[in-house]
Amino acid sequence: MRAAIPLVLASMVILSQACGEDRQVVTLSNGEVKFVAELSPFRFSIENKDGRTVLQSAGAKDESHRSVNATYEEPYYRVQVLPGWDTYGGLAEGWRGGINATVVEQTATTMVFDIPGVSGDVRFSVALEGTKVTMVTKAQGTWTDGGQPWNKVSLAFDLPADEHFFGLGERFTSVDHRGLSLYAWPEEGGLGKGENTPRGPLNPVPNGPSMTYFPVPFFLSSKGYAAWMNTTRRTQVHFGSEREDAFRLEAYAPELTTVVYVHDDPKESLDDFSRDTGRPFVPAPWVFGPKKISGGLTLIDGVPEFRAFRDKKIPLTVIDDAAHFLPARFEVGHEEDLKGFAQLLHHWGYKLVGYYNPYVSLTLDGAKGDREYGIAHNLFLKDEKGNVGSAFLGSGGFQAVATIDLTNPEGVSWFQDLMRRALNLGYDGWMHDFGEYVQPTWKAHDGRTGAELHNAFPVLSAKAAHDLLVKERPDNFLFFVRAGYVGTAHYVPAVWGGDPEGTFDETQGLPALLRGGLNLGMTGVPMWGSDISGFKCLTDFPNDKEVYLRWVEVGAVSPFMEEETSCANPTGADKHKWNTFADEETTRIYAAMTRFHTRMQPYFMALSRDAHQSGIPMMRHPFLMFPKEPRVWGIEDAFFLGPSLYTTPVVRRGLTARKVFFPQGRYVDLDEGKLYVGPSETTVPVPLQKLPVFLVEGQLLPLLDPTIDTLAPATEPSVVTPETVKDRLDVVTALAPGSTASFVLFDGTKLTATRTGSPDESDALDAVDEARIGTCERCTLATAQGDIDRLRVSSNLATKTQVRFRGITLTSDGPVPRRIRWDVRAIR
Structure with a gap:
């Protein structure tokens, strides 16, 4: 329950001799995170459970870079060639927020501040929940007395020299977004200026690096937190693009909820964010x-x-x-x-x-029935005059379309x-x-x-x-x-x-x-x-x-x-x-x-x-896996595909070799058996037919039988479907001495490979040649390949299987009888 705050708070500490003046400091803490605020000038920070500051507001660096701010901005919309391109061009004449704050409400885990400004004030509230800090910024003022109400709010923060930002949806021109201003507004795709032409204010045309079909106002920071601007209104971030020592978040609305997730591991912040916004959908198996x-x-x-x-x-x-x-x-x-x-x-x-x-043509004859029905039943979005909103579209023929409401x-x-x-x-x-x-x-x-x-x-x-x-x-x-x-x-x-x-x-x-x-x-x-x-x-x-x-x-x-x-x-x-x-x-x-x-x-x-x-995504930028490794922050063309594969595809013309940074660990080329040890940068051959894919040591890769034709069912008997090969599964792994790898399939089958025994420990298995290894049971084929020994071992057909070969124990336990064909890349 909230209550009015007396002049002296149990949670308020008076600190003296700060630049010759007293500073009031208030805190909130729940054991997981701490929120600390100085009231004059208003400046706040968020600390993790170890007491390390992960986010510090800007205080009052300049008029636009105050901790909390607000203004009125006159909306202006430009004419674009395509109506799907962003048209916003509004301009603010200045910021009107204040500098000093007072506490007006407080509970054990919440606090509300009032920040007087010019012709109004900003109400700023904070709530702690576990490792989550929710901040609500609400503008309550006008441009001048009796003038237009404030319709834009901003939060500004210090920007350390070593902080970097990732995410923000499907951004095409950068992975590390430091130095950029990026808005969130889904729009039609832009026009590039050609190969090797770097991004710029007009590349892509017409709106530059912000252009995306799929913005998400959520980002991950290398400092151990993530932030979500929880609004459907237009937002923009300025990651050191206005001044090098500060960044800003702004919303084109009188109110903004900003959620900060405090975790050293960015995967944990993603977990929290997806829990708050809806877990990703699981597709049908054939969709892959x-x-x-x-x-x-x-x-x-x-x-x-x-x-x-x-x-x-x-x-x-x-x-x-x-x-x-x-x-x-x-x-x-x-x-x-x-x-x-x-x-x-x-x-x-x-x-x-x-x-x-989600459109119905207003001009093509084929849509006549749908068009008349939608108009008669008032099922289309309307323009500012109350007429059916119309937009030009070039898909399915050039036409004007109405949007279903x-x-x-x-x-x-x-x-x-x-x-x-x-x-x-x-x-x-x-x-x-x-x-x-x-x-x-x-x-x-x-x-x-x-x-x-x-x-x-x-x-x-x-x-x-x-x-x-x-x-x-x-x-x-x-x-x-x-x-x-x-x-x-x-x-x-x-x-x-x-x-x-x-x-x-x-x-x-x-x-x-x-x-x-x-x-x-x-x-x-x-x-x-x-x-x-x-x-x-x-x-x-x-x-x-x-x-x-x-x-x-x-x-x-x-x-x-x-x-x-x-x-x-x-x-x-x-x-x-x-x-x-x-x-x-x-x-x-x-x-x-x-x-x-x-x-x-x-x-x-x-x-x-x-x-x-x-x-957690399937395609994992190395930052997600190694957030404290600065050498991965700038990577734009390599990723982990799940935990088991690291891949570095070629995305530029004319390359037959490319540099690859391998993070901490050991990686085995899936095709050639060459071993790479990280952290290190090396040059990898990439002829046109080569997709560089590396097995991560200590992980498993399950694969369907190589005869597979489709993931859909078929009534044509010659077509190989998952039903055809349901009794067999290939599993590839890279193992060093003393290591263990495990993986759980979608159906609950647990696969485990352990290399902890003596090399002379083996079951009685048949040694076979290349022609038989794909069809036999309890058999093996050992060969040398590159920097590894390739040990292929096939189990019997059963729901539970175990085979041992050269000190490696391979087990499966699941609801479906399968013959597991193990392919162990044994690191020497």
Whole structure:
């Protein structure tokens, strides 16, 4: 219970002789964190349970860098070529917050401050809960007496020279964000300026480094904390971009809730954040199979492309026919053909996805019925004049579209009815596109303006699809989004990185997309992939074989592996991209990469369980694993794929070797057996066909049988499905003497490998050759490879198995009978 504060508080300490003046200092502590505030000038800090200060407010460095601040900013919206691009251009004439504070309320774990300013005050409250500190900043003033109310608040903090920042959603131009100002506002993708052209205020065009489809106002700090700006209004961070010794958080709203999570381990902060905002969704098992855009009319060697994949033994699970059910009803008149195509694909072990967005065309004839229904029932967002809000869209033909009002329950139900059209034809899901086009001046059914709704709209769109599919296709669907915000991960099976430039473009091509995926992972969104070979073909750089294969390699180690065939260029230029069947080498490498990805399905499923339980991503930037190692903070092109793999894909043109930093530990090249010991930097060969992937010593990698064709069921007997190979599992591990590795599969099977015995301790096992090791039971094959001894050991078929070979004990214990084919890389 709160109570008024007397002049002298038990928690207040008077400290003397501070710059010749007395300072009042107040504290809150719960044993896990401590909040300490000086009242004049107002300045606060947050300490961890060890007494170390992790965050210190700025005090009163200058007018804009005061601990707590507020102002009025006149909104101004620029005209952009695309309405999906951010248009905000407001300017504040100055900050009006005060310098000194008084305590007005206090409990054992909360405190409220009043900070008088010019023509008003700021009410600043703090609450402690475990390791979480929640701060609410509320502006209560006007620009001048009787003038416009304050509509913008700010918090400013000291910036130590060694502090660095990560996360903030899918950011394409940086991983360490120090030195940048970045706003949170989902928008249409930008235009890059070419390979090797660094980021800048206009690269990408038109709004620079902030541009993203999927912002998340949550970041991790190298100082042992994370912060979440809990609002759906526009926010912006200034990480030392205004002055080198300070950073600021600001919200374009009169009130901001800021949550600070205090943990030395950033994974623990991610755990707290995902618990507060919704745990990530666990996809259906087949979602981890590769996806490719393909129609029934595409022929390869005289047969439909989907048949060519099966004939050539190229693993593929999902076909995306890009049928645009919205905004203009492409399917009308083709229903029977599409239903038959879905049935044919299901027979051959494919899942079929189409295309949706939350829009209805205002100009194309195909949408006439939907358009008239939506207008008659008041189911569209309105503009400032009360008319149906209209935005230009270039998807499915150039057109004006209306946005379904998803704050209206009737609008949600109608949108779900429109999505049922695809399910009724046998589709298994769809690309769930767009969501960034809500204009700031629009009005919604629930009374929100577009400025209030814009960031939340992609979440509402994803939730509508999620709720429909969970009800009608439980555990058996895929929809994937590009736009998102806080909460999206709770609803979506997958996220794809939007519409990249199909080159090594620095801010919109392959290097940028990998940055985006790593950043998104550091904000609790685990299931990510990118358009293999890109979508746009706007620059003069070649969309060639090297781009294609390097992107295929990145796709192989992305949880969501998906390929795009478009080479979009609205100028009409005749542009073409490399493709899977362009030459024999490409087909061979593509098949190897899709097979590797498909075989990792048991691994991905376990990682998705871990993400759901703790928010930890599947693609893990080295900062998450080694937060105190400064040499990993600047890494932009290497990551841990779960605990067992470290991968360093090539994302720039012309490389046949690249430098790799290996953090603390030992790593074995998965293909060649070469051992790397960290921490160290070394040069690794990377010919075009090489995806650098390293086994982490002391970890396990479970894999499906290499004959797998698809992760979907099939009625065609020649297609190899998970059901076909359910009685066998390959497990790869790297073990040093004295080490143990363990892993728990999604179904609860526990796998353990221990190398603690004498080298002469072995069971009676049959020694076999290469031809038999894949099919025999209780058998072994030992060979030398690179810096390791490769020991392959096959168990018997059972729910519980144990085999010993050369001092290594290998066990499995689970609900399903399996023959475990162990592949031990024994470090010498």
